[in-house]
Amino acid sequence: MxxxxxxxxxxxxxxxxxxxxxxxxxxxxxxxxxxxxxxxxxxxxxxxxxxxxxxxxxxxxxxxxxxxxxxxxxxxxxxxxxxxxxxxxxxxxxxxxxxxxxxxxxxxxxxxxxxxxxxxxxxxxxxxxxxxxxxxxxxxxxxxxxxxxxxxxxxxxxxxxxxxxxxxxxxNFLGAQWTKLVVNMVNAMPALTGLSVQQTIADRRLSRVVTASMRETTRIGFASGVRYATLQGLSNPLLRVFSALPLWAARSLPTLMARRMGSVPNLGSTLQSRRRGRTTEIDYLNGAVVRAAAAIGRPAPVNAAIVEAMQGLEPTGEFLTPEQGGALPVR
Missing domain, CATH: 3.40.50.720 (NAD(P)-binding Rossmann-like Domain)
Incomplete structure (x- = not known):
């Protein structure tokens, strides 16, 4: 063919x-x-x-x-x-x-x-x-x-x-897209810091922000009427529970995802773009959450802060320290 x-x-x-x-x-x-x-x-x-x-x-x-x-x-x-x-x-x-x-x-x-x-x-x-x-x-x-x-x-x-x-x-490909979007929330922090996905999730400061962005994404999806598809160990019932957890307990999900990635450093597609000097797809990942939230009259402050931070870094080629990355607002 x-x-x-x-x-x-x-x-x-x-x-x-x-x-x-x-x-x-x-x-x-x-x-x-x-x-x-x-x-x-x-x-x-x-x-x-x-x-x-x-x-x-x-x-x-x-x-x-x-x-x-x-x-x-x-x-x-x-x-x-x-x-x-x-x-x-x-x-x-x-x-x-x-x-x-x-x-x-x-x-x-x-x-x-x-x-x-x-x-x-x-x-x-x-x-x-x-x-x-x-x-x-x-x-x-x-x-x-x-x-x-x-x-x-x-x-x-x-x-x-x-x-x-x-x-x-x-x-239910739409539900699969939303499940994948939740998974893709691990991509932003490596692109902000230059560290691998596993390293960012192992750092308690950074993993708080990663977890908060995933939980916010999940909540916006449910509020938009999405029925999540089962992908990579995630399902609609599991994500329903995840969306209701306090942040400290919700950290178990990205931690499990990092373990499943194994020992080979996973850079994520967004960091790979930065290393190649390319514009990232942050507007189509975290930015998609912000737009979906706006469409139902809700805020998405964690993902909005991530988009703003990435847009500020892209022209400079610089990265945040773990301290700076961990200081992004979460709730």
Missing amino acids: RIGIIGTGAIGGTIAALLDRAGHQVSVTARGEGLAAIAEHGLRFDGAWGEHVATVTASETLVATPDLAFVCTKAQDASAALRENAEHLRGITVVIVQNGLEALEVAAGILPDAELVGALALYASQYVEPGHVTVTATGSTYLGAGAGEPSDAARSAAGILGQVMPAFATP
Whole structure:
């Protein structure tokens, strides 16, 4: 099958390398040093799912229409990437692999005649250097759209992706997006401090803020009428209990998540963006919580403070100390 991958970072690189290894005809988009490295050396892949050097067609934009496309850019880059590649995405199934809540709505405004499917990648991969990605922790990918049953397009795309990694078409994809958003609340503190996810959760000062942002997110979701999907050990009943816990008791949830990550430092996608000098997706993670809260007339002070702190740091390239990070307001 001819498969296009738009955005060859950690997630896109993983999907591209695995599908190439399975024998599919893979074309990828990349820029700058990443494009040059793939063109010269191939796409290097290693880690928990084995090693492979993928010989893929690489260019700044797609040069032909694939049978199936995966959009794996950061959320803040998705709109531009979709517009640049729209000519070769019309009328086909396009899988949007992104964090946050708004990816499918953005894509629908640009590709009204494409069959759009959302996807949540729950494995951990890192962009080691241009043209080189590694998987640090295995996990599943869930595909779907909205709060109902998965479409035939979602089931078909899950079947293709399921050839190379655990992949499932899931009902209540909206609930899955919200569960993943709760999980993604661990990403901000590493990007603020430069520490790994495990280090930030092990620090009592920082873990208080992480826990508060997760609990606030969970509460906003429930107040918005969300029924959380079961992902990564989280479920609607468990999150209902978590949302009601005092902060000291709620810390047990991120602590358990950190233990499940193992000993390999998990940097989180937001810190990886900062290390590459890229704008982060903070507006589509913590910022999504702030917008969802505003839509129901509620505040989200913890997540708002995190967004404000990140926006202040991004232009400087600096990081907060653990003392400074732990001083962010929680309640």
